[in-house]
Amino acid sequence: METTISGNIQGFKQQGEALVIKAAEGEARVYIYSPTIIRICISKNHHDADTSFAVIQKPVPDFDFDESAEFIRINTSALKLRIHKSPLRFNFYTADGKPLSEDDERFGTTWQGSRVITYRKLYPDERFIGLGEKTGNLDRRGSSYTNWNTDAVDYTPKTDPLYKTFPFFIGLHSGLTYGLFLDNTHKSYFDFGATTDNQMSWFGADSGDQNYYFFGAQGVPQLLADYTWLTGRMEMPPLWSLGYQQCRWSYMSAAEVLDIAKTFRKKQIPADVIYCDIDYMEGFKIFTWNKKTFAKPKAMMDELKAMNFHLVTIVDPGIKIEEGYQQYDEGIANNYFATYPNGENYTGYVWPGRCHFPNFFREDVREWWGAAFTALTDIGVDGFWNDMNEPAAWGQNMPWLVQFGDKDMPEVRNAYGTQMARATYEGTCKLLGNKRPFVLTRAAYAGTQRYSAVWTGDNTGTDEHMLLGQRLVNSLGITGMAFTGVDIGGFSGNPTPELMVRWNSLGVYTPMFRNHAIQGSKMREPWKWGEANEQIIKKDIEQRYKLLPYIYSAFYQSHLTGMPLSRTLAIEHSFDDLVFDTRFQNQFMFGDALLIAPVESTRMNTDVYLPPGSWYRLSTNEKFNGDQIVNVDAPLTDLPVFVKAGSIVPMQHIVQSTAEQGDGILELHIWHNEEPCLFTYYEDDGLSYDYQTGAFYKREIGFEPINRVIHLSSVEGTFSSKYGKIQLVLHGFGKVNLKQEMFDLENGVMEIGY
Ligand code: MIG
Numbered sequence: 230m231e232t233t234i235s236g237n238i239q240g241f242k243q244q245g246e247a248l249v250i251k252a253a254e255g256e257a258r259v260y261i262y263s264p265t266i267i268r269i270c271i272s273k274n275h276h277d278a279d280t281s282f283a284v285i286q287k288p289v290p291d292f293d294f295d296e297s298a299e300f301i302r303i304n305t306s307a308l309k310l311r312i313h314k315s316p317l318r319f320n321f322y323t324a325d326g327k328p329l330s331e332d333d334e335r336f337g338t339t340w341q342g343s344r345v346i347t348y349r350k351l352y353p354d355e356r357f358i359g360l361g362e363k364t365g366n367l368d369r370r371g372s373s374y375t376n377w378n379t380d381a382v383d384y385t386p387k388t389d390p391l392y393k394t395f396p397f398f399i400g401l402h403s404g405l406t407y408g409l410f411l412d413n414t415h416k417s418y419f420d421f422g423a424t425t426d427n428q429m430s431w432f433g434a435d436s437g438d439q440n441y442y443f444f445g446a447q448g449v450p451q452l453l454a455d456y457t458w459l460t461g462r463m464e465m466p467p468l469w470s471l472g473y474q475q476c477r478w479s480y481m482s483a484a485e486v487l488d489i490a491k492t493f494r495k496k497q498i499p500a501d502v503i504y505c506d507i508d509y510m511e512g513f514k515i516f517t518w519n520k521k522t523f524a525k526p527k528a529m530m531d532e533l534k535a536m537n538f539h540l541v542t543i544v545d546p547g548i549k550i551e552e553g554y555q556q557y558d559e560g561i562a563n564n565y566f567a568t569y570p571n572g573e574n575y576t577g578y579v580w581p582g583r584c585h586f587p588n589f590f591r592e593d594v595r596e597w598w599g600a601a602f603t604a605l606t607d608i609g610v611d612g613f614w615n616d617m618n619e620p621a622a623w624g625q626n627m628p629w630l631v632q633f634g635d636k637d638m639p640e641v642r643n644a645y646g647t648q649m650a651r652a653t654y655e656g657t658c659k660l661l662g663n664k665r666p667f668v669l670t671r672a673a674y675a676g677t678q679r680y681s682a683v684w685t686g687d688n689t690g691t692d693e694h695m696l697l698g699q700r701l702v703n704s705l706g707i708t709g710m711a712f713t714g715v716d717i718g719g720f721s722g723n724p725t726p727e728l729m730v731r732w733n734s735l736g737v738y739t740p741m742f743r744n745h746a747i748q749g750s751k752m753r754e755p756w757k758w759g760e761a762n763e764q765i766i767k768k769d770i771e772q773r774y775k776l777l778p779y780i781y782s783a784f785y786q787s788h789l790t791g792m793p794l795s796r797t798l799a800i801e802h803s804f805d806d807l808v809f810d811t812r813f814q815n816q817f818m819f820g821d822a823l824l825i826a827p828v829e830s831t832r833m834n835t836d837v838y839l840p841p842g843s844w845y846r847l848s849t850n851e852k853f854n855g856d857q858i859v860n861v862d863a864p865l866t867d868l869p870v871f872v873k874a875g876s877i878v879p880m881q882h883i884v885q886s887t888a889e890q891g892d893g894i895l896e897l898h899i900w901h902n903e904e905p906c907l908f909t910y911y912e913d914d915g916l917s918y919d920y921q922t923g924a925f926y927k928r929e930i931g932f933e934p935i936n937r938v939i940h941l942s943s944v945e946g947t948f949s950s951k952y953g954k955i956q957l958v959l960h961g962f963g964k965v966n967l968k969q970e971m972f973d974l975e976n977g978v979m980e981i982g983y
Contacts, residue, residue, distance in 0.1 A: 235271065235338045237315040241301060246288040250301070252317040254340070259312070260288035264305040265446040265455055269319055271347075271439040273340050281412050282644045283460045283676035284442075308445040321407065321443055328352075329407040329445055330400060333429045338439055346418070346433030347441075348425075355402035356809065357421040357430070358449075358799050361395025361708040362673075362685060362701050364388055367797060367814040369398070373420040378643050378672045380621035382687055383721060386697045392619060392686045393673040394643040395708035396432075399452055401803050408444030408452040410459070413437045414644045414674060435639060449707070449800045450792060457709050457791025461679040465788055466712055468887045468915025469539050470612065470667040470682070471780055472501025473770050475754060476541075476716075476745035479506035482522040483529040489754060490538045494885065498755050498767045499774045501886045502612065502667075503533065504745075505542045513581035514549050516556060516604040530609040537886035541612030541667060542605055546620055546649055547584030550576065556601060560585060565594045568632050575631045577622030586620055588633045589648035590641060598649075599656010606660040612667040613653050615681070618646035619672045646672025647680070654680035663917045669741075675709065682712035682741055690719025692829040695732050699795075699815045699827045702739060706793025707800065711784070714741030723751045726758045727865060731830035733766050734868040737773045738819040740784075740794040765866050771883045778879040778895060778912070783820035785911035785927075795819055802840050807858070813838040821908070822876035822900075823847065826861075826869040835863045843874035845900050850960050874961065875902030877930050879910055881952070887915065895952035895974070897939070899932050901961035907931045913948050924948045939979040950974055957981065 236253025243249070247258040247270075256276075260268040268288065270276075294303045301312040308329075309322040318332035332338070333348040340346075357369040364386055365372045376394040384391055396411040398419065409432070411417060417434040425431070433439060444455050475493070480486045486503055493500040509526075511517040518526045533540055548556045548566070560566050566574045566585035574585045588594050602613065619642070620627060631638040633645075650670040657666035668681040677683065685701045688694045698715035705713045717736040718724045724732065733755075736742045746753045755766040773780075783794050792800075796818040798808040807813055815827045816838065824844065826837040839855040846853070846861070847870040853859055863869050872878070880896040899906075908930045913920040925946035932939050939957070955972045957979065959965055965981065972979050 230341050233273070233340045234336055235317045238301075238312075238317050243291065246290055248294055248301070248303070250312065250317065255338070257317065259303065259310070261292045261303070261305060262286055262288050262442070262459065263455070264307040265451070266442055266444055266459060267303070267305070267308060267310055267321070268440070268442045271338050271345070273345070277438050277440070282414065282647055282674055283412055285461045285676070285679075286459050321445060323405065323445065323447070327403065327405060329405055330409070330443065336429075343436035344433065345437070345439045346431050347439055348429045348431045351422045351425070351428055351430050352402040355400055355422070355430075357398050357400055358797065359395070359398035359704065359707050360419060361397070361705050361710065362391050362393040362683075363704060364391070364697060364701075366809075366811060367700060367703070367799060368809040369421045371421065371423050373423040374418070376417040376643055378619040378646060380617065380619050380625060383689070384687065386693050392671050393646070393683065395673075395675050395705070395710070397456055397675060397708045399449060399707065404804055406447055406449055406452055406803060408446075408456055410442040410444070410456065410675065412440050412442065412675070414641050415639060416643070437640065449803050450790075453707060453709075453791045453793070453800070457678070460676040460709055462709075462788055462791050463678045463712055464665065464918070465784060465913065465920060466682065467611070467665040467667050468777070468781060469501040470741070471777060471784070472742070472887045473499055473773060474502035474504070474541070474741065474743035475500055476504035476743055477506065477753065478746065478748045479508035480504075481508055483525065486540075487529060487532055490533055490536050492754070492756065494536055496756060496763075496767070497885060499770050499883065499885045500538070501888075502539050502541055504614065505540060507543055507545070507580055509542060512549065513545075514551070514554055514556070515544050516601045518604075527608040534609055537888040539612055539667075540610050541614050541669070542610050543614040543616050544653070545579060545617040546586050546589075547577065547579035547581060547617065547622070548587065549581035550583045550585060557585070559597065560587065563593075563597070565591070565597060569630055570632055575627070577627060578624070579617060579622050584622070589645060589652050590633045590636055595648070595652035595655065598652040599659060602653070602657050602660055606657060611657075611661060611664060612669070613657055615646070615649050615653055615668065615670040618649045618670060620645050644674045646670055647674040647677045650677060650681040663919065665916060665918065673710070678709045678711065682714070683710055684713065684741065684743065685715045687720040687747070688716050690722040690724035690728060692728060692831065694719050695728065695735065696815050696827055696829070699735065699817065702795045703797040703815075703817050706795050707797065709791060711787040711791075711793040712740050713795070714739050714743050716743065716745040718744055718746060718753050720745060720747050721750075725830065726762050727830040729753070729758055730762050730765050730865045731828070731868070734769045734865070735825070735827055737769050737776070738795070738823065738825045738870070742773055774883055775880045776878070777887065778881050778910070779820060779822070781915070782879065782909060782911045786909065798840060805840065807838045808840070810838070812836060822873050822878050824871040824873065826871075828863040828869060830865065833862065833864055834860060835869060836860050837869055837871070839871065843902065844871040845874060845961055846870070847872050852961055872900045872960070874900055875904050875906040875932075876900045877906060877908035877932060879908070879930075890951065893951065893953040894956050895950075895954070896956045896958050897930065898958045898960060899939070901934070901959070903934055905931060905933045912950055920946075920948070926950045937981045939981065941977055941979070943977070955979070
C-alpha cells in the first residue's frame with residue numbers, strides 16, 4: 230500500500246467561507262467559527278458533502294489572511310494559525326505566540342488508501358483528557374483508542390471500543406489548554422503517544438475527510454463552552470427524570486410493575502420512575518404490548534400515575550419481519566429499511582427474530598418512527614429508552630455492505646444511535662405537545678446531548694466497575710454529555726450487599742440515578758438487601774431528593790454553558806498532578822459545591838485529595854484545609870462527600886416523588902468562608918418547554934460574610950416558585966444567634982445575626 234504525505238502548497242484562494250489550499254497531495258479548507266474555533270478539513274480525492282450530525286453552527290462568512298515566504302498566516306483575536314507551505318503543516322499558537330498544537334514536521338497528514346491520519350507533535354508534559362465513554366485512566370497519555378460503536382457485552386475496565394463515539398479530546402501542556410474535535414463518523418483512531426516513542430500523538434479515520442475543529446480557548450470550562458456551542462447543549466430534562474429510577478430486565482407483568490411501585494410508596498422510599506424492559510412487548514415487536522402479561526396497559530399507566538410514577542419503555546431498532554405487523558408493513562411499503570447494495574432489505578437476528586432496521590438517516594423515516602410512539606404516549610408513557618442502536622444484531626458484525634440510503638455502514642455506523650435518539654426525541658416531543666420527553670440511548674455520537682441522556686451499557690457488579698463507571702461519567706461530561714448514568718449495582722453479576730449500598734450512595738451524585746440488572750440476576754430493589762441496608766439505601770435516596778433544587782440548578786447551568794453535572798477535577802485543576810494520580814482520578818465535583826470521593830465497598834476509610842481551598846465534610850461539618858491528602862472514614866453509611874467552603878446549596882425537605890408539592894420550604898445551606906459567594910438558583914415547572922419563553926424563576930443568591938447578610942436578587946422570569954419560605958441552615962459559622970431562621974421567599978436581604 231502506498232503511503233502519501235500531504236506535500237507542498239501549490240496555491241490557495243478564498244472560496245466562499247473557506248480558504249482553499251491546494252497541496253501536492255490533497256486539498257485543505259480552513260474555516261473560522263469564532264475567535265477560538267478554527268476548522269481544518271483536508272481531503273485527498275474527494276470532499277464529503279459538507280454536512281454534520283454534530284455541528285449546529287456556521288462558519289464566519291470571511292476572514293483575513295496573509296502570507297510570508299514560509300507561511301500562510303491567519304490571526305484571530307485569540308489564536309494564530311501558521312500554515313506551513315513546504316510541506317503543508319498546520320500549527321496553532323496562542324495570540325502571544327505560544328505553541329498550542331503543531332503537526333509533526335515530518336509527516337503531518339498522511340493517507341494509506343482511504344485511511345487518513347494526522348501526526349502531531351507531542352509535548353513533554355502533555356496530557357490528554359476526553360473521548361467520552363472510554364475505559365482507562367483520566368489521563369489518556371500513553372493510551373490508544375478506536376471509535377466503532379459496539380454492543381460491548383461483558384466489557385471490562387480495559388475494553389475498547391464501547392458503545393459511543395465522542396471524537397473530542399482536550400490537550401493540556403505548558404499551562405495551556407486546547408481542544409480537538411474530529412468530525413468524521415467512519416471508524417476512527419486516537420493515539421496519545423502510546424506507540425510513538427513519546428514523539429507524536431495521532432488521530433484519523435478509515436476514510437472520509439480529515440475534518441477537525443481546533444479549539445484554542447484557555448481553561449477547560451471555556452473549551453467545554455465552545456465545544457457545546459458548536460455541537461449544542463441539552464434542553465432542561467423533565468424534573469421527574471432526576472428522581473430515583475428503578476429498572477430491571479424485566480418486570481414481567483403489569484402486576485409486577487405495579488407491585489414494585491406500590492412497595493416504594495408503602496416503604497416510603499422516594500422514587501419517580503419505573504421501567505419496562507423488552508418483555509412488555511408482544512414477541513419483542515416494537516410499539517406493541519404483550520396481550521397476556523400487559524393486557525391493560527392503560528389501566529396500569531393510570532395506576533402508576535396515581536402513585537406519581539412515570540414509566541419508561543424500551544425500544545430497539547430491529548423491526549420484526551412479520552406480515553400484518555404494522556411497523557413491518559409500513560416499512561416495507563415505503564422502503565424505510567437499511568438495504569444491501571442490490572436493494573434487498575438487510576436482515577439481521579435480534580430479540581424478535583429476523584429483523585429489518587430503519588434507516589434513521591432519512592427524515593421521513595425519522596418522522597414515521599417518531600409518530601409510531603402513539604402506542605406508548607397515548608396511554609401516558611413519557612420516557613423512551615433506546616437500546617441496541619450501535620446497531621447490534623446477534624453476531625455483532627453487520628456486514629459493511631449494508632446501506633442506509635446513499636451512506637454505507639462503515640461511513641455512518643457511529644452515528645446510527647444518535648439518529649435513532651433524534652427520531653425518538655423529535656417524534657415524542659411532537660406527540661407530547663409541550664411536555665418534555667425523557668430519552669435515554671446506549672449508542673451515541675458527538676452532539677447527542679441535544680436529544681438524549683446516555684447510560685454506559687452492560688457493566689458488571691464489581692467495585693472495579695463502580696469506579697470505572699464514575700470515570701466514564703466524568704469523561705462523558707467533558708464531551709458535552711451532562712445527563713449520564715451507569716447501571717447502579719452493575720448490570721451483570723450480583724453485587725454484594727455492601728457494594729449495592731455503596732454504589733447506591735454514589736448514585737445520589739450521578740446525573741441519572743438508575744438501578745438496573747440483567748435477567749436472571751437476584752432482585753435489586755432497595756428492600757432486597759436486609760433491613761439495615763434498606764435503611765441506608767432509603768436514607769441515600771432521600772438525600773437525592775433533598776438535593777434536587779441544587780441538582781436542578783446545576784442542570785440549568787449545563788443547559789446554559791455546557792458545564793457537566795459530574796466534573797472531573799481536571800476541569801478546574803487542569804495542571805495539578807494529584808488530580809491525575811490513579812488514587813484520586815475518580816474524584817469529581819458534583820455541581821459547583823460538592824466534591825465526591827468514590828470508595829470501594831470493601832474499604833472503610835480512604836485517602837482523599839482535597840484541592841486548594843477549605844472544605845467541610847458534608848455529614849459532619851468537620852473542616853479541612855485543602856491542597857493536601859487527607860485520610861477519612863468511609864463507612865457504608867457515609868460516602869466521603871465534601872463541601873467547598875463558601876458554597877450555597879439549596880435543598881428541600883423529603884418528598885416521595887417530584888410530583889409532590891412538598892412543604893414549600895427551601896432550605897438554604899451555607900458553608901462559611903471569608904470570601905463572598907454566589908449561587909444561581911433556577912426553577913421552572915419541571916415539565917414543559919415554557920421556560921424557553923420566560924416561564925422560569927431565576928435568582929442570584931449571595932452571601933457576604935463582612936456584612937453578615939444574604940442577598941437575593943430580584944426574580945428573573947415569570948414563573949412562581951413552589952417554595953414560599955426560605956429556611957437558613959448555616960455550617961461552620963461557629964456560634965450564631967440567628968435573629969430569624971425562616972424568611973419569606975420575597976425577601977431581598979436576610980440578616981444573619983452573629
Ligand atoms: O441483548 O433489553 O444494555 O440494559 O436490559 C440485551 C435487555 C439487550 C441490553 C441493554 C440492557 C437491557 C437488555 N439489552
